[in-house]
Amino acid sequence: MNMSRREFIVKGTALFATLGLGGPFLFSKSGQPLYAESAGGQEAAPADPTVLVVIQLTGGNDGINTLIPYGLGGYFDARPTLAMREHEVLDVDGKVGLHPSLKGLYSMYEQGRLAIVQGVGYPNPDRSHFRSMDIWQTAEPDKLGRDGWLGRYVASSLSGVHNPLKALQIGNISNKAFDSDEVNVPVIQTLDTFRLVDPKTPSVEQNRIAQAFLDMYDPKRQGVQLQVACRRGVEAYESVAAIQSLGSSYRNKVVYPKTGIGKDLQLVSQILTGQSGTRVFYAQLGGFDDHAQEKQQHAKLLEDLDVAVTAFYADLEEQGLADRVVTLAFSEFGRRVKENGSGGTDHGTAAPVFVMGNKVKGGLYGVYPSLTNVDRNGDLKYEVDFRSVYHTLIDRWLQGDAKGTLAKTYENLGFV
Template identity: 35%
Template sequence: MTTRRDFLKTSVLASSLLFVPKFLHALDQQGLQTLHNSNGRRLVVVQLGGGNDGLNTIIPYRNDIYYKSRPTLGIREQSGILTLGQDLGFNPTMTQLKGLYDQGQMGILNAVGYPNPDRSHFRSMDIWQSASDSDKYVGTGWLGRYLDSNCADCQLPYNGLEVDDTLSLAMKGGLRKGLSLKSPEKFHQLTQNRFIAQVSQQKSSNAAGSELDYLYKTLAETTSSADYLYHTSKVYKSGVAYPNTEFSKNLKTAAELINSGIESRVFYVSLTGFDTHVRQQEQQGKLLQDLSSGLGAFAEDLQKAGNFDDTLILVFSEFGRRVSQNASNGTDHGTANNVLLLGGGLKQKGILNAAPDLLNLDQGDLRYQLDFRSIYATVLRDWLGADDTAILGREFQRLSGLV
């Protein structure tokens, strides 16, 4: 007989493992197969937490206003800027991404943002993750709603995997949620806990729809999912040399899952530390090098396995920084920013729109040229084959011929 203490203990364990019901149902019986509405493509979202300084990432190195606004932070051409064309260049630390750019596997979108921008980290990140207006609060994420919309009648649903300890709002839908895990091995080990294993094998004698019935089903399905992910991920072990950083390790995990044939269509990875109010140059340089070298190894891994053409990588941050540097040799919270797109399936490549206009600022901040939800709409409809209007709540102009 299950006691209240047993139920509470199991609930805590379920919460800590981010169990979700109806997720990857009956995988061990059905194995890999083509999913409902699947076009074989996948999306990898890379979140740069803290507000990356876009002007020192994609540098307008021939713009005098840039250097007047940043007398010590402005990066000079002779410092090794990796020129791209249109008087723009990568930060000198971004050599691997420059290589992908030169191979025609990257698109750069400048001055991406939204109306009435919010300069709070938490609120602006919520806006980007939920795809809401700045004056509206939405409790689901754009990728979670993608999972909802494509899985309404799926026996084996699409799913999203976040390589992290916690699940982002972006991956939470109304009906389905993504799954958060650091590695298939660790996730599998957690589900092998003796108590969890015992409970997951039991059949609930409680009424259907009760809390205990829900918990029994959740535990059983999650244990099945963990077993599937663990055993399938053994198919491929990467031989590519990744940098020894947490971000790159997470990308390696994602690559091994993709190259093993896991049928997840959405992956989410984060790199934090971009809130550079003080002594920005060294801190951002290290982070951009981590971003560049990690994504360079990730792209090489997918290319070798033949999966890069079917993978689109989207890199964003919740906002950019102010145009002028502050008194601490850093930058404060700004608004519009650049978005990077990488993949072998891009139809349009290079610099895809005009550089930010430094003569036309909004109280010292960049004015946005492109609503980020237009990018989402394009990715959802043209890359993933989903109903972007239903997922985003209204129609946004898509970027024609991008993917």
């Protein structure tokens, strides 16, 4: 009996377990997996469930100059050179507005597809990039967490889903958000390079290498001490097999920017179009640590984000996927209220978080922190715990085990 693409992806883990790792990743003369070629012409897979795309804005995005409080006291006094003038701001409610580089996101806001959660942070904030990012990725501000919040979500909510692509990291960096002893989340840069063997290698040699790989990671051939390594090897093999068996129905009808985040989001759309069954994607946009000459650099980074996300949702519309995808954009912390002497800002605390998508209930959530009633370091006092954002996304959008993921219940914010 022929197995459809989706059946292979969903049942791949069980299949290899049944074969005792004796079923190699066989290749035809064309260099394609034999099961991938035999899967053509099968009935279309049913619609996939909801999807979360996380975009990490690495470096500490200046939230004050992203959601600009031009109508609140203290803004212009604190930022004599960095402040955006009222006529430049994309007005939201007469008091705050988006940076002029965010025209696409502003259009989504006007259409009710962008939720802006104001003043997001956590108690006793840490201004170290490494520690604060660790806190956001583990959702554990009070201790050094071992597992990532998305690793716990996958382990608790998707444990019965035997799909090696159920969560994916896009780009070239693995991050702690997916750390878990129970799950292995692949890191993918492109579909063409995510392979076990160079596709130019003759098929007979590819088969030999694939069989040798499986033999090497066969738990029956290794001692107890290597069982975890064997499991990781098999999972990596299955991920490659699943990626190479994806459908090829993606047709690019939208022009993406030639930036890293643009390429990464296009890859997300391509993978989803191939009926991967992926529930969570994670991508990154770096460079937000603006200690000097912030005005031009920050504007360019926000433009990169805006153009890429706008193209992404236009592409999802073309592919018929837009109603299934919600995107979260966050940074490990904001910046200090007052600008420094180098035309930049130093590490701060609370900042806005963006949640966007067709099914998002757009609008402002929470209260913008006071720019004058600040903490002893001159930083904003947070208004919304970031774990409430996570809880809402897991509980309401992914319909997963939010309490099991975050160890307790947090307020659902209502944006989905």
